[in-house]
Amino acid sequence: MSGTAPWWRDAVIYQVYLRSFADSDGTGTGDLRGVIAGLDHLVELGVDALWLNPFYVSGEADAGYDVIDHRAVDPAMGTLGDVDELLAEAHARGLRVVGDVVANHTSAHHPWFEEARCGGPGHPARARYHVAPGRDGGPPSDWPSLFGGPAWEPFGDGEWYLHLFDVEQPDLNWDHPEVIADIERTVRFWLDRGFDGLRFDAAGAFAKASGYPPLPPGERHPGDDHPYSDRPEVHEIHRRFARLLAEYPDRFGVAETWGPAWIGEPYIRPDELQQAFAMDLVFTRLDAGAMGLVVRDYLDAAARQGRRPAWPHGNHDVTRAATRWGREGSLAVLFLLLALPGATYLYAGDELALPEVELAEEDLCDPTWWRSGGAERGRDGARVPLPWARSRDGSHGFSPAGSNSPAWLPQPPGWGDLAVEAQCADPVSPLHTVRAAIAARKDLRDAPWPQWLPIEDGVLAFRRGDVTCVLNTGDRPLDLDGYGSELLCSSRALDGQGRLPGPGTAWLR
Numbered sequence: 001m002s003g004t005a006p007w008w009r010d011a012v013i014y015q016v017y018l019r020s021f022a023d024s025d026g027t028g029t030g031d032l033r034g035v036i037a038g039l040d041h042l043v044e045l046g047v048d049a050l051w052l053n054p055f056y057v058s059g060e061a062d063a064g065y066d067v068i069d070h071r072a073v074d075p076a077m078g079t080l081g082d083v084d085e086l087l088a089e090a091h092a093r094g095l096r097v098v099g100d101v102v103a104n105h106t107s108a109h110h111p112w113f114e115e116a117r118c119g120g121p122g123h124p125a126r127a128r129y130h131v132a133p134g135r136d137g138g139p140p141s142d143w144p145s146l147f148g149g150p151a152w153e154p155f156g157d158g159e160w161y162l163h164l165f166d167v168e169q170p171d172l173n174w175d176h177p178e179v180i181a182d183i184e185r186t187v188r189f190w191l192d193r194g195f196d197g198l199r200f201d202a203a204g205a206f207a208k209a210s211g212y213p214p215l216p217p218g219e220r221h222p223g224d225d226h227p228y229s230d231r232p233e234v235h236e237i238h239r240r241f242a243r244l245l246a247e248y249p250d251r252f253g254v255a256e257t258w259g260p261a262w263i264g265e266p267y268i269r270p271d272e273l274q275q276a277f278a279m280d281l282v283f284t285r286l287d288a289g290a291m292g293l294v295v296r297d298y299l300d301a302a303a304r305q306g307r308r309p310a311w312p313h314g315n316h317d318v319t320r321a322a323t324r325w326g327r328e329g330s331l332a333v334l335f336l337l338l339a340l341p342g343a344t345y346l347y348a349g350d351e352l353a354l355p356e357v358e359l360a361e362e363d364l365c366d367p368t369w370w371r372s373g374g375a376e377r378g379r380d381g382a383r384v385p386l387p388w389a390r391s392r393d394g395s396h397g398f399s400p401a402g403s404n405s406p407a408w409l410p411q412p413p414g415w416g417d418l419a420v421e422a423q424c425a426d427p428v429s430p431l432h433t434v435r436a437a438i439a440a441r442k443d444l445r446d447a448p449w450p451q452w453l454p455i456e457d458g459v460l461a462f463r464r465g466d467v468t469c470v471l472n473t474g475d476r477p478l479d480l481d482g483y484g485s486e487l488l489c490s491s492r493a494l495d496g497q498g499r500l501p502g503p504g505t506a507w508l509r
Contacts, residue, residue: 008197008252008274008343009308010445011048012438013098015347017316018053018077019063019408020385023395026403030385032078036086038388039093041420045351045431046438049096051199053316055083059107061168062367063316063383065201066107070186087194096196098254103183104202105169113170121159128179130162130171130208131155141212143228148372162212164205164228166367174206174237184244191248200241203255203267203276207233222262230263238272245273254310260294261301268307275310275343282318286325286333286503288460288473292452295340295460299450308342315347320382323356328503331433331490332471335505336460338441339469341449346434349386352423353430356381357412365409384409387419397421433490440488440507443467458502466509472502484508 022034032055042050054064055077064074073080090097106113115125121133132140139152139160145167152160153167162171172179187198209227220226238255245251254275255267264276278298284290298309313334314321321330330353337344359380361369366378385407388397396416398407416422423429447464455461458474467487472478477499480486483506486494491504500506 005445006252006274007048007096007250010341011096011343012046012338012441013049013051013343013345014042014045014047015051015315015345016053017348017383018055020383020398021348022386022388023399023403023407026400026405027076028399028403028405029076029408030398031076032073032082032086036082036089039089039095042095043093045435047095047346049098049196050090051098051197051345052100054100054102056102059109059168061107062166063365065102066105066109066166066169067102068107068110070102070183071189083193091194097194098197098199099190099195100199100201101183101187101190102201103172103186104205105163105165105171108168108170116161116170117155121157126159126161128173128176130173130212131159132162132212133159141227142214143212144215145371147368148376162208164202166371168367171205171208180240184240187241187244191245191251196250197252197254198241198245199254199256200238200273201256203238203257203273204230204234204263206237207231220259220263230257230259230266235266235269235272238267242272261297264298265301265305268302268305270306274307277312277345278309278342279312281333281337282312282314282324286329286473288455288458288471291333291336291471291473292460295336296452299341302342303449309340310343310345311337311340312345313337313347314350314382315345316383317379318382320354320356321347321350322353326503327353327355327430328491328501329473331430332473332503332505334434335437335488335490335507336469336471338437339444339462339464339467339505339507341447341464347382351431351434352387352418352420354384354386354418357384357409359384359409363410380409384411384415387411387415389419389421390416436488437490468508469505470500470508471505472500474502477501480506480508 016035019030021030022038023030024033055073056067057069057072057074058064059066087097112128119125139150143151145151146164147166151164154160163169213227241253245253252274255273257264257276258279260280267273267276281294284294302309325333364380366380368376368378385398391397396419423431450462453461460471468483470483477495479499487507487509489506491501
């Protein structure tokens with residue numbers, strides 16, 4: 001990397017889903033000390049940073065995203081001292097640490113909301129949230145919750161409160177000066193503590209249209225005025241965050257955005273955040289042509305703003321990559337992302353090619369399951385605790401030996417066969433394959449922007465400097481003659497004739 005390039009520009013950032021990473025104290029839930037114990041795994045993997053999901057005091061209605069105190073550590077996760085130790089240990093190993101700011105909503109058990117609930121209509125505490133009288137005996141508008149059902153809940157006194165997510169997550173009113181001041185205090189608190197970057201959860205939802213107008217029908221298009229998503233007013237909030245981040249050297253912010261490149265582009269304008277997630281790629285089918293169109297859109301949008309994309313390979317809110325694209329497909333897509341300009345976000349467990357787990361209904365915890373009336377199984381299948389060892393004690397090294405507390409989500413039979421320990425012993429495992437790709441990627445960080453090459457159906461190919469990346473999603477092996485000599489391959493090997501099986505990605509020189 002050049003001396004002037006910020007560290008996050010082309011970083012590989014590993015998402016640590018705290019509850020499922022490692023349990024240090026035998027409670028069955030991952031915690032901060034478990035992360036400290038697992039830092040060497042991240043060093044061996046070769047990533048540049050880790051992103052921590054929330055560890056704050058929470059009502060636990062949405063796995064920590066319903067926050068009661070944004071500046072205190074949930075005792076189940078550890079202590080503030082553990083946070084400090086984690087930062088120190090990570091930094092000593094050359095790893096940066098990214099925090100998670102939940103700024104759209106609080107828990108329904110937050111002191112502000114408890115005051116609002118008890119205060120009655122017209123009470124000043126309700127002005128910190130989106131509260132409105134009902135209409136014609138029903139809610140103030142037709143807005144739906146993203147977790148299922150309506151987005152409005154009655155107080156029982158004629159007024160309703162807005163929750164775009166779970167009923168236990170009332171939305172904050174960003175027009176209120178106390179809300180702005182409190183969230184800015186939270187941002188400073190964690191930056192002062194030593195975090196190297198911050199992810200802004202639900203970044204597009206902070207601003208709502210006055211009067212809560214009806215939801216427009218049909219698909220969204222550029223220039224559409226949406227009542228609660230990616231509104232023009234939300235960008236002044238992110239400019240506030242950008243000005244605050246600029247006070248701290250070498251820090252960055254990433255917006256959790258959902259949708260095509262035209263939605264994410266405004267968040268990375270020069271006076272806003274440094275990154276916004278290129279989430280559409282996660283939902284793109286394993287087809288070279290379709291992926292090529294999506295990749296070009298995000299690259300073009302980032303280039304217009306003088307930025308680079310933030311490529312998520314997966315996360316805690318979507319089906320596991322090895323199930324979405326298949327095991328070999330997930331590795332092929334990861335190799336594609338690692339060859340592109342920009343940061344790559346790798347979800348914990350995807351370096352092991354863990355599949356989505358089909359949990360029994362009685363084990364599901366996600367509020368989406370309950371709010372959809374069982375129509376949507378939710379996100380729990382991607383959140384099953386990681387297997388670290390081939391142990392026979394049932395936790396596969398996730399919890400300490402002899403622990404009597406079951407994991408918060410049950411691990412399936414055969415989980416130990418996919419464990420870190422098992423894959424370390426297998427030279428052709430996904431873990432070794434991903435380690436090799438991350439190591440080789442370092443040579444691409446200063447490479448030029450992609451030069452797209454002529455292709456056939458089912459193939460995507462581009463050159464960056466002296467390295468060519470070729471993705472084959474077709475049914476037939478691809479003859480690599482003319483592309484160069486093989487450096488690295490996402491598949492276990494090229495076939496006996498030097499051809500790339502599909503799905504697979506090869507880097508060549």
